[in-house]
Amino acid sequence: MHTYRLEILTIVAIAAFCMVFLYTSSISRDTAFAGTDSIAAAKISGSSGTSPEKIQPLIPQWVPPSGEIESTLFGLQAAIGGGFIGGVFGYWIGQKKNG
Amino acid sequence: MHIMEGYLSPQWCIIWWIIALPCVLFGIYRLKHITNADREALPLLGVTGGFIFLLSSLKLPTPFGSSSHPTGTGLSVICFGPWITSVVCAIVLLFQALFLAHGGLSTLGANVVSMGIVGPVVGYTVYRLLRNSPVNIYITVFLVTALADLSTYIVTSFQLALGAVHPATGNVGSSVILFLGIFAVTQIPIAIVEGIVLALVFKYIVLLKPTILLRLKIFSEAKINAARGDD
Numbered sequence: 001m002h003t004y005r006l007e008i009l010t011i012v013a014i015a016a017f018c019m020v021f022l023y024t025s026s027i028s029r030d031t032a033f034a035g036t037d038s039i040a041a042a043k044i045s046g047s048s049g050t051s052p053e054k055i056q057p058l059i060p061q062w063v064p065p066s067g068e069i070e071s072t073l074f075g076l077q078a079a080i081g082g083g084f085i086g087g088v089f090g091y092w093i094g095q096k097k098n099g
Numbered sequence: 100m101h102i103m104e105g106y107l108s109p110q111w112c113i114i115w116w117i118i119a120l121p122c123v124l125f126g127i128y129r130l131k132h133i134t135n136a137d138r139e140a141l142p143l144l145g146v147t148g149g150f151i152f153l154l155s156s157l158k159l160p161t162p163f164g165s166s167s168h169p170t171g172t173g174l175s176v177i178c179f180g181p182w183i184t185s186v187v188c189a190i191v192l193l194f195q196a197l198f199l200a201h202g203g204l205s206t207l208g209a210n211v212v213s214m215g216i217v218g219p220v221v222g223y224t225v226y227r228l229l230r231n232s233p234v235n236i237y238i239t240v241f242l243v244t245a246l247a248d249l250s251t252y253i254v255t256s257f258q259l260a261l262g263a264v265h266p267a268t269g270n271v272g273s274s275v276i277l278f279l280g281i282f283a284v285t286q287i288p289i290a291i292v293e294g295i296v297l298a299l300v301f302k303y304i305v306l307l308k309p310t311i312l313l314r315l316k317i318f319s320e321a322k323i324n325a326a327r328g329d330d
Contacts, residue, residue, distance in 0.1 A: 006298060007299060010295050010299045013291070013292050013295045013296075014292060017159075017292050020162045020288065021160045021162075023162075024164060025160070033165060034165055035158060035165070035166055035167065036161075036166070036281055036285060036286075037100070037102075037201065040106075040267075040278060040282065041103050043267045044106055044263045044264065044265050044267050047265050047267045048265035050265070055105045055106060055264065057104040057203060057205070058205035059203060059204040061104045061204070062197065062198070063200040064198070064199060070199055070200075073199050077152055077153075078152070078153050078157065080149075081149040081150065081151070081152025081156070084145040084146065084148065085145070085146050085150065087145065088142040088143075088145045088146045088149070089146070089303070089307065092142065095308075096308075
């Protein structure tokens with residue numbers, strides 16, 4: 001007989017993670033939650049006094065024209081992953097049912 | 100953990116590409132070998148690769164007012180080892196470099212090395228150390244996942260300290276500390292939650308499809324039976 005200890009632990013961990021987030025965002029209104037990538041980039045460009053826009057790409061790169069387009073493409077990436085996961089678990093459940 | 104396009108000096112871009120390329124090519128060879136040997140490995144690859152796609156698209160807030168994403172490589176590392184994992188990571192990182200401007204083509208080698216090679220190799224080492232020990236399967240999955248994630252960000256910190264286009268501070272040592280503060284310390288809570296979530300996912304693989312785990316010799320029968328019994 002299996003118990004649900006791991007499920008409960010997962011819910012508690014995610015809830016604690018969300019609480020820390022709510023606390024961090026409430027103590028300081030101007031916390032930006034910027035990506036660590038861009039924070040590091042700002043340190044690198046800042047040290048030489050050049051603005052991040054002035055750092056030239058070595059290989060030309062397409063940049064999503066807005067945050068909305070970018071979030072769509074991130075959503076697409078998550079959906080591809082989720083599709084595979086759901087598909088395979090469904091396949092396994094079907095296999096198990098058919099013995 | 101992406102190093103953005105243009106932020107790594109050309110010689111370091113080339114060095115990381117030279118390290119990354121043979122590992123990915125070997126991973127493609129291993130992938131062909133495994134899927135030809137056992138067609139039932141393919142669905143497992145779908146789940147473990149799916150989690151890399153899914154988790155690496157989620158940018159989560161850190162308690163330090165920044166945001167960062169998990170790597171999701173733990174399950175793939177345990178089931179298929181570091182080289183096949185590096186192939187999946189290379190695909191995800193290429194997608195993000197081409198369509199999201201997260202990372203770039205010149206820095207792709209460096210990003211594959213951190214997320215797809217060193218992180219997974221660290222995770223795989225932990226897995227091999229714990230596989231035949233009395234440590235519970237789920238604790239093993241948790242540790243592998245959390246440490247593969249965390250070591251990825253530690254590698255990124257070193258890569259930027261060594262090869263950033265402009266030095267961030269006066270010397271490499273203080274740059275390492277600066278970048279570890281930005282990337283690695285902030286990553287600890289994300290790595291812990293990711294480890295717990297993927298341990299839970301592994302529980303459902305153990306419950307639904309224990310035969311594939313046995314056929315690929317991922318864990319011993321005694322351990323899998325123990326894991327099916329408790330939790």
